[in-house]
Amino acid sequence: MTRIDGETQVVAILGDPIAQAKSPELFNALFARHGINAVLVPFHVAPEWLGSVLDGISGIRNLAGVVVTVPHKVAALVFAARLAGPALQTGAVNCLRREMNGEWTGSMFDGTGFVQGLRSQGCEPYGKRVLLAGAGGAGTAVGHALVEAGIASLDIFDMNTASAARLIDALRLRRTGAVIGEGCANARALHDLIINATSCGMRMDDPLPVDLSAANNHAVVADLIMKPAETRLLGEAKARGLITHPGRHLLEHSIEAIAGFLNLLSALEVRENPL
Structure with missing residues (x-):
């Protein structure tokens, strides 16, 4: 059972539908395995609400970021102030990191x-x-x-x-x-x-x-x-x-890289703990 307290870092996964998502199971197991005080929770967000949701949660200081799934991977790109890695080529993101100023940096790990x-x-x-x-x-x-x-x-x-x-x-x-x-x-x-x-x-x-x-x-x-x-x-x-x-x-071969991108897992840990 993931421990939740006042210092817990939160990761959201946004999709429509969301019931099919395996990310909560795998990410929370990763956090427990590495002793990371973080939790990933699913949010069912329809396409017409994506912008409002991202704008609203960008002010949450203990939000590490957002995992983006169907059908938002292309639409979420426009909310990123900066793009990293393959997102520069693909024109889509599956992860948005929340920066200290509330802006989003997007990347793609699929x-x-x-x-x-x-x-x-x-x-x-x-x-x-x-x-x-x-x-x-x-x-x-x-x-x-x-x-x-x-x-x-x-x-x-x-x-x-x-x-x-x-x-x-x-x-x-x-x-x-x-x-x-x-x-x-x-x-x-x-x-x-x-x-x-x-x-x-x-x-x-x-x-x-x-x-x-x-x-x-x-x-x-x-x-x-x-x-x-x-x-x-x-x-x-x-x-x-x-x-x-x-x-x-x-997903099994993306989660550690995503956790590293969200600053929840060090680059050394990502390299030394392959799945």
Whole structure:
């Protein structure tokens, strides 16, 4: 049980919905493990209230910061006075640190967390041919991290064609050597890695975000959704004998870096205590 007293540092996680969030469980376990007097609590915030909420809580002196989840990762960017790390490239944030003057500094850890999570499970992205469904905040971060990791190609699909086009253009401008193109919601035999970065799958009656009928028998199918732990997409992949990669690996490999960014965990502790 987390101890709460007058010196407790508070971290909020803002999302809509929020019931699926695994951050409270994992962050509070991290704080307990390191003896940090801090607590992370969930707040259900609809998009139209995001600005009012961030403006209101910015004056709370013992608020270390905010973790940002669906659907606020792009919208929250405009509230950051400064951007750090991958947020400068991705145009989205999943964490806002409260500075002493009440301003927000934003950063993004989804992409690096996803790549580290892949590697922890023995899936090296270098040279892989990837299909990415979803070009929102998380999908954009994952796309940038994958090209940095040296993938061979990336096909991008989003129902919002403008979002997909923006990400395609941004990644092509980086000139990393990866072939970046427009994809569709169908896996092909050439894809080594298939990723769902949409919210489709949070409910078990959601349609499949990607058709796996033509997928490579050796493909890895990843879903960024945390709850349910096994989405319909992962269940379909498992039924086809494909390797699955659930969303928890991204968060498990992001929380220490986020805690460090919020000044709740020292850089030395982050390096010396890998998950």
